Amino acid sequence: MNLLLLLHWTLLISSLFFTSAIAKNFDSHPNFPCKPPHFTSYPFCNTSLSITQRAQSLVSLLTLSEKIGQLSNTAGSVPRLGIPPYEWWSESLHGIADNGPGVSFNGSVSAATAFPQVIVSAASFNRTLWYEIGSAVSVEARAMYNAGQAGLTFWAPNINVFRDPRWGRGQETPGEDPTVVSEYGVEFVKGFQERRKKKVLRRRFGYVDDDDDGKLMVSACCKHFTAYDLEKWGNFTRYDFNAVVTEQDMEDTYQPPFQSCIRDGKASCLMCSYNAVNGVPACAREDLLTKARVEWGFKGYITSDCDAVGTIFDYQGYTNSPEEAVAIAIKAGVDINCGTYMLRNTKSAIEKGMVSKEQLDRALLNLFVVQLRLGLFDGNPREGRYGKLGSSDICSSGHRKLALEAARQGIVLLKNDHKLLPLNKNRVSSLAIVGPMANNISNMGGTYTGKPCQRKTLFTELLQYVKKTSYASGCSDVSCDSSSGFGEAVAIAKGADFVIVVAGLDLTQETEDKDRVSLSLPGKQKDLVSSIAAVSKKPVILVLTGGGPVDVSFAKTNPKIGSIIWIGYPGETGGQALAEIIFGDFNPGGRLPMTWYPESFAKVPMSDMHMRANSSRGYPGRTYRFYTGPQVYEFGTGLSYTKFDYKIISAPSKLILSEKLLPQPSHKKLLLQNGEEEELRYLQLDDSSVNSCVSLRFNVRVRVTNTGDIHGSHVLMLYSKMPPVLSGVPEKQLIGFDRVHVGSNEIVETVFVIDPCKDLTVANDVGKRVIALGNHVLFLGDLQHSLSLEF
Ligand SMILES: *[C@@H]1O[C@H](CO)[C@@H](O)[C@H](O)[C@H]1NC(C)=O
Ligand SMILES: *[C@@H]1O[C@H](CO)[C@@H](O)[C@H](O)[C@H]1NC(C)=O
Ligand SMILES: *[C@@H]1O[C@H](CO)[C@@H](O)[C@H](O)[C@H]1NC(C)=O
Ligand SMILES: *[C@@H]1O[C@H](CO)[C@@H](O)[C@H](O)[C@H]1NC(C)=O
Ligand SMILES: *[C@@H]1O[C@H](CO)[C@@H](O)[C@H](O)[C@H]1NC(C)=O
Ligand SMILES: *[C@@H]1O[C@H](CO)[C@@H](O)[C@H](O)[C@H]1NC(C)=O
Numbered sequence: 001m002n003l004l005l006l007l008h009w010t011l012l013i014s015s016l017f018f019t020s021a022i023a024k025n026f027d028s029h030p031n032f033p034c035k036p037p038h039f040t041s042y043p044f045c046n047t048s049l050s051i052t053q054r055a056q057s058l059v060s061l062l063t064l065s066e067k068i069g070q071l072s073n074t075a076g077s078v079p080r081l082g083i084p085p086y087e088w089w090s091e092s093l094h095g096i097a098d099n100g101p102g103v104s105f106n107g108s109v110s111a112a113t114a115f116p117q118v119i120v121s122a123a124s125f126n127r128t129l130w131y132e133i134g135s136a137v138s139v140e141a142r143a144m145y146n147a148g149q150a151g152l153t154f155w156a157p158n159i160n161v162f163r164d165p166r167w168g169r170g171q172e173t174p175g176e177d178p179t180v181v182s183e184y185g186v187e188f189v190k191g192f193q194e195r196r197k198k199k200v201l202r203r204r205f206g207y208v209d210d211d212d213d214g215k216l217m218v219s220a221c222c223k224h225f226t227a228y229d230l231e232k233w234g235n236f237t238r239y240d241f242n243a244v245v246t247e248q249d250m251e252d253t254y255q256p257p258f259q260s261c262i263r264d265g266k267a268s269c270l271m272c273s274y275n276a277v278n279g280v281p282a283c284a285r286e287d288l289l290t291k292a293r294v295e296w297g298f299k300g301y302i303t304s305d306c307d308a309v310g311t312i313f314d315y316q317g318y319t320n321s322p323e324e325a326v327a328i329a330i331k332a333g334v335d336i337n338c339g340t341y342m343l344r345n346t347k348s349a350i351e352k353g354m355v356s357k358e359q360l361d362r363a364l365l366n367l368f369v370v371q372l373r374l375g376l377f378d379g380n381p382r383e384g385r386y387g388k389l390g391s392s393d394i395c396s397s398g399h400r401k402l403a404l405e406a407a408r409q410g411i412v413l414l415k416n417d418h419k420l421l422p423l424n425k426n427r428v429s430s431l432a433i434v435g436p437m438a439n440n441i442s443n444m445g446g447t448y449t450g451k452p453c454q455r456k457t458l459f460t461e462l463l464q465y466v467k468k469t470s471y472a473s474g475c476s477d478v479s480c481d482s483s484s485g486f487g488e489a490v491a492i493a494k495g496a497d498f499v500i501v502v503a504g505l506d507l508t509q510e511t512e513d514k515d516r517v518s519l520s521l522p523g524k525q526k527d528l529v530s531s532i533a534a535v536s537k538k539p540v541i542l543v544l545t546g547g548g549p550v551d552v553s554f555a556k557t558n559p560k561i562g563s564i565i566w567i568g569y570p571g572e573t574g575g576q577a578l579a580e581i582i583f584g585d586f587n588p589g590g591r592l593p594m595t596w597y598p599e600s601f602a603k604v605p606m607s608d609m610h611m612r613a614n615s616s617r618g619y620p621g622r623t624y625r626f627y628t629g630p631q632v633y634e635f636g637t638g639l640s641y642t643k644f645d646y647k648i649i650s651a652p653s654k655l656i657l658s659e660k661l662l663p664q665p666s667h668k669k670l671l672l673q674n675g676e677e678e679e680l681r682y683l684q685l686d687d688s689s690v691n692s693c694v695s696l697r698f699n700v701r702v703r704v705t706n707t708g709d710i711h712g713s714h715v716l717m718l719y720s721k722m723p724p725v726l727s728g729v730p731e732k733q734l735i736g737f738d739r740v741h742v743g744s745n746e747i748v749e750t751v752f753v754i755d756p757c758k759d760l761t762v763a764n765d766v767g768k769r770v771i772a773l774g775n776h777v778l779f780l781g782d783l784q785h786s787l788s789l790e791f
Pocket of ligand 3: 233234235
């Protein structure tokens with residue numbers, strides 16, 4: 001059976017289940033575990049006991065078939081213990097979304113704040129913003145849960161590195177840099193999961209880690225573990241793809257976001273992906289899942305992506321039977337399966353002796369512990385800590401303002417010849433807007449958008465600034481197969497004072513299960529843009545939509561295209577943010593979180609997971625860290641209406657790594673290179689040396705001056721380039737970023753804290769971190785600073 005059909009079928013079944021659950025939940029006697037008067041006396045309801053004790057007690061009370069009933073996203077009820085069904089699958093990538101059966105918008109809540117797609121918020125490079133988005137979404141999540149329209153377990157964020165520009169879900173990620181992706185993940189997860197009280201404490205006294213028995217406001221999930229970033233390309237699908245990944249790339253590109261999400265973000269869920277990693281399906285990679293628990297300290301539940309246990313047998317052909325697929329996944333550490341595969345095959349796997357009772361109980365324990373941490377067994381949710389959150393907490397003015405703020409901060413100005421922008425709203429007599437997306441609300445948020453609170457198009461918002469604004473789509477849709485609409489668009493462009501052309505991508509071009517094959521604008525869009533530019537009175541403003549980069553070299557070099565603005569998928573307030581930027585009410589400061597490659601990059605097999613270039617086979621490498629070919633726009637590109645100057649005020653020029661600082665085990669692993677000279681070129685670190693490296697941390701103190709007459713926010717990006725001590729050293733890598741607000745003619749200072757054992761290292765070919773000796777160069781804009789590492 002086609003997997004998609006299967007998925008839809010599963011979805012249908014689960015929504016049916018869930019709807020009946022809602023119906024029961026939603027009347028005047030909401031259904032919840034441990035409900036008085038009959039169901040309060042079980043030890044799992046006793047809040048004086050520890051969460052582990054309560055979970056263990058619950059597991060011990062269940063029969064085998066009741067246990068198996070828990071192994072699906074639509075977990076079964078246990079009526080004799082007063083436990084209602086629970087739907088694990090809710091979505092919250094950039095606002096509450098109804099992609100999973102856990103969320104519905106057809107009750108008293110009919111909309112939720114639709115924040116910009118993640119790639120746009122990422123472009124703000126603002127950690128506070130990321131945290132606050134996570135926090136706002138969690139409030140709406142709890143409020144929707146109280147209304148019976150959402151669960152408490154959400155499957156976001158997507159923290160796979162945006163490795164290939166064609167990836168249909170690159171838009172869902174924080175971009176291509178592992179450090180940025182890691183930091184986004186940590187902020188979002190903390191903002192999302194942390195209990196409110198804790199957040200307030202954090203605000204007032206700095207971060208307080210009162211573990212609180214691990215209580216959660218809602219649960220976040222780091223997905224998709226791991227090396228997942230191909231949907232459907234060439235002969236490959238995500239279901240059968242085997243990602244062949246080197247140890248080196250695994251250690252310093254694919255795994256860091258997951259390590260951070262778990263270790264620093266303390267996410268309570270990990271989702272394993274469809275693809276295989278070096279021949280073994282990700283949900284069967286016992287070594288990787290164990291590493292997450294043992295080395296990274298993961299405490300939570302592991303879910304498969306939807307039907308990713310089934311794909312182990314059906315698509316990957318990795319086992320000889322469905323039971324074996326179930327057994328291998330449970331043994332590897334998977335606790336729950338999205339879909340019905342484990343419901344259907346676990347009993348038989350147990351009968352055949354493939355799954356032990358202990359393994360099954362471990363899975364249940366992990367699941368119940370998370371439910372207990374969420375307070376699901378603490379009685380009536382309406383009387384609990386978050387019981388008062390309701391519809392007035394959803395689409396609140398604060399949240400909508402935050403969504404607007406995210407769009408403002410994330411939008412990237414790519415070109416602005418002769419200061420075409422900002423336009424002076426008092427001097428623009430008429431405006432023409434061209435492009436199929438300019439007056440279409442449907443794709444404003446990208447994938448995983450729920451029901452936005454308000455629906456306003458780009459055109460509607462621009463109309464607020466200039467009354468005489470006309471619109472023509474030019475192309476009937478984004479595929480733009482015909483030029484029959486060009487005439488009308490050219491006509492309104494000719495007649496207008498200023499022209500804005502909206503081009504780029506929507507979800508018909510890039511989405512889940514769909515990668516692009518080309519990096520050019522779809523269909524005849526390029527011709528549309530050029531025809532409009534040719535006839536308009538003044539240079540046109542080109543607005544680009546979409547999460548994936550597009551090769552717009554033609555527009556970059558065309559003098560009749562004065563400005564280019566990337567808005568990605570800016571969410572429900574994106575139109576207002578764009579209008580504010582065009583008319584100078586907001587000074588743009590976003591930076592591209594991914595490299596924009598030329599069309600020629602589309603020759604590179606998407607299935608090739610190597611990050612590093614390899615000239616012997618003409619492979620150009622990927623992302624700004626390793627790609628050396630031509631670029632349309634570089635990672636980090638982004639202009640402002642003002643100008644910023646930098647000065648490095650202080651930074652060390654020499655760092656001595658003494659034997660005392662690096663502990664004995666790593667000392668023994670010193671590597672001697674260069675044949676007879678035996679010159680020491682790098683030191684290999686191990687986990688203990690990484691910790692003891694804390695004393696080596698140093699500060700880079702930087703001064704930023706806004707030399708223009710418009711205030712604005714600026715993203716400082718500090719890179720380092722290490723000496724080429726081994727093969728696969730990056731071209732450069734981001735080691736610090738900070739978004740600062742600087743008033744016109746004002747000066748702001750900021751400090752980067754650099755951890756040499758993290759920031760100045762690279763993975764070697766067996767996936768061990770090494771710190772390079774010799775001359776490292778730090779880059780900040782045009783400034784360079786040399787730092788010598790000696791032993
Ligand atoms: C809850 O557990 C505590 C600690 O074991 C115990 O003292 C108490 O009696 C229990 N309460 C109920 C209602 O069983
Ligand atoms: C919600 O939508 C589902 C279908 O998606 C429908 O079956 C159900 O009746 C609706 N519930 C309400 C309360 O309207
Ligand atoms: C897809 O498979 C066909 C037949 O095996 C092969 O000729 C073709 O090169 C493959 N395409 C890609 C992109 O790998
Ligand atoms: C908006 O875009 C979507 C997706 O491309 C398309 O299905 C829909 O028809 C468009 N709506 C209008 C009014 O053009
Ligand atoms: C580069 O590619 C060639 C040909 O596939 C291969 O033999 C070689 O090992 C590769 N080099 C590196 C550093 O991966
Ligand atoms: C970062 O985001 C927060 C939250 O929106 C905002 O208050 C702050 O001004 C932003 N910082 C900068 C420098 O733009």
